[in-house]
Structure formats: C-alpha cells, structure tokens
Amino acid sequence: MISTAQAEGDLYTQGAHVAHWTPAGQKPVLLTSSKSLFAAGKAIRGGVPIIWPWFGGRGGGLPGPAHGFARTMDWTVEGTELRSDGSVGIALVLAPNDATKALGFGAFHLRFRASFGKTFEMELETRNTAGEALKYEEALHTYFAIGDIGKTGVTGLEGTTFIDKTDGFKRKQHGAEPVKVAKETDQVHLNSQAACVIHDAAGGRRIVVEKSGSDSTVVWNPWTEKIKGMADMGPDEWREFICVESCNAADNAVTLAPGGTRVLRCAIRVE
Numbered sequence: 569m570i571s572t573a574q575a576e577g578d579l580y581t582q583g584a585h586v587a588h589w590t591p592a593g594q595k596p597v598l599l600t601s602s603k604s605l606f607a608a609g610k611a612i613r614g615g616v617p618i619i620w621p622w623f624g625g626r627g628g629g630l631p632g633p634a635h636g637f638a639r640t641m642d643w644t645v646e647g648t649e650l651r652s653d654g655s656v657g658i659a660l661v662l663a664p665n666d667a668t669k670a671l672g673f674g675a676f677h678l679r680f681r682a683s684f685g686k687t688f689e690m691e692l693e694t695r696n697t698a699g700e701a702l703k704y705e706e707a708l709h710t711y712f713a714i715g716d717i718g719k720t721g722v723t724g725l726e727g728t729t730f731i732d733k734t735d736g737f738k739r740k741q742h743g744a745e746p747v748k749v750a751k752e753t754d755q756v757h758l759n760s761q762a763a764c765v766i767h768d769a770a771g772g773r774r775i776v777v778e779k780s781g782s783d784s785t786v787v788w789n790p791w792t793e794k795i796k797g798m799a800d801m802g803p804d805e806w807r808e809f810i811c812v813e814s815c816n817a818a819d820n821a822v823t824l825a826p827g828g829t830r831v832l833r834c835a836i837r838v839e
C-alpha cells in the first residue's frame with residue numbers, strides 16, 4: 569500500500585503486480601476486479617499483470633501458463649524510495665528458479681520498477697545472462713478504469729496493422745479513426761511505438777499512455793459473453809475497463825544478445 573500527498577497505490581510481490589494507482593484528486597485509474605482471487609499461483613485480475621516471457625499461449629506444443637510465468641511468481645523487493653517530489657519508487661527482481669528452469673528459462677534477470685506519483689511510471693528490464701540469444705515476448709497488460717466502454721475511444725493506433733484474435737488471428741489494417749469497442753475486442757497492433765490516449769468520455773477524462781522500448785500495443789475487452797466464463801470478473805465489469813497494453817508480441821518478439829539488456833517503459837497520466 570502506497571499513500572502520499574501525490575497518489576495512492578497497491579503493489580503485490582506476487583507477480584510484482586500493481587493493482588491500483590490513484591493520483592490525488594482523481595478517480596482510480598486502474599481497474600482490479602472485485603472478484604480477483606488473490607490466490608497463490610493465480611494472476612491477480614486487473615491492475616498491471618507483467619507478461620513474460622511469452623504473450624498468450626506459449627505455442628509450439630510447449631508447456632507453461634498463459635501469458636508466461638512472471639505474473640504468478642513471487643518477486644523480491646530490491647528497494648523502495650520516497651522521493652523529494654513526493655513520488656514513491658519500488659523496484660522488484662525475478663531470477664531463475666527450479667520452475668523457470670523446468671520451462672527452459674534458466675538464465676535471465678528481470679527488474680520491475682514502479683513509480684507512484686502524479687504520473688505512474690513502470691519499467692520492465694530484461695537482462696540476458698545466458699551465453700546464447702534470449703527470445704521472449706513481454707507486456708505491461710494494463711487494465712484501465714473507464715466510465716463506459718461504449719463511450720470510450722483509443723487514439724494513437726491509426727494506420728497500424730493488427731492481428732485480430734477474435735477473427736482467426738487475421739491481419740487487418742486499422743484506419744484513421746479511434747479504436748472503439750462494440751463487441752469482444754482483442755487486437756495486437758504491430759510496429760506501433762506511438763503514445764495512446766484513452767478518451768474516457770463517460771469518465772470525463774483522458775488517460776495518456778506513453779511508452780518506449782515497446783513495438784506492439786494490444787487493445788482488449790472481453791465484452792458480454794467471454795466475461796461470463798471468467799470466474800474472477802463480475803458479469804458487468806466489461807463496461808468498466810479497457811486494456812491498452814504496452815508490449816513486444818508476435819512479430820515484435822524480442823531477441824536479446826548474450827549479456828544484453830532491454831527496457832520496456834510506460835508512463836501514464838490523466839488529463
């Protein structure tokens with residue numbers, strides 16, 4: 569639990585999972601489901617799940633949990649900092665263990681830094697400690713709280729190619745209009761480095777999502793039917809959130825040279 573004059577927030581060592589960030593004078597910016605299980609080995613539903621080292625199903629007939637193992641493992645707090653500007657920084661690390669080695673990941677080092685203040689900043693640093701290249705996907709899979717999905721649009725993805733996971737993973741071209749959600753939406757926008765803005769008309773605000781070190785952006789909302797099969801979400805919660813995920817997925821998977829380091833950054837503010 570973080571509480572300063574600038575913001576409030578919650579972070580769990582399981583998954584280095586940020587569940588809440590509320591800047592002073594604002595409504596909560598992240599949604600964590602009222603039905604999240606908060607159980608060992610089960611990802612918290614909402615906030616910012618850290619997706620690593622694969623996005624979605626692992627594929628290739630290989631074993632492993634959806635969206636990788638980082639979000640259900642216990643991370644170690646490396647340090648905390650109350651800064652002179654009133655923001656709070658927390659750093660957590662994840663190193664290989666028997667479970668990751670059994671999945672074929674025995675040489676890596678992850679560091680996640682979160683900064684809670686008037687803006688919310690995250691960094692996911694991957695270091696390859698192996699003697700060969702490390703290929704991985706990653707995402708900060710952020711659930712943004714909005715007033716009404718039907719009155720929400722996302723700009724910043726104009727003209728991008730996306731993989732439509734609701735339509736046979738077909739590749740499609742997005743036009744010049746904002747991304748809107750009027751059915752189940754699950755889109756991996758490729759080669760997109762631009763900042764996104766969530767226009768939350770019902771909530772009377774815009775949420776700006778800037779990023780660096782990220783070449784893909786996913787927009788997801790389960791809509792009315794898929795959410796019914798999600799035990800850790802209320803049946804009406806689909807109206808109240810949109811995931812805009814800063815990631816490196818699919819064609820934008822990362823191949824990191826031995827000894828290399830790469831950082832995915834995301835900075836969020838409300839206007």
Ligand code: TA6
Pocket residue numbers: 611624634635709733754786788811813
């Ligand atoms: O990012 C969108 C997505 O990949 C969807 O396909 C949906 O599966 C969502 O993530 C949530 O996945 P989870 O494993 O957290 O239920």
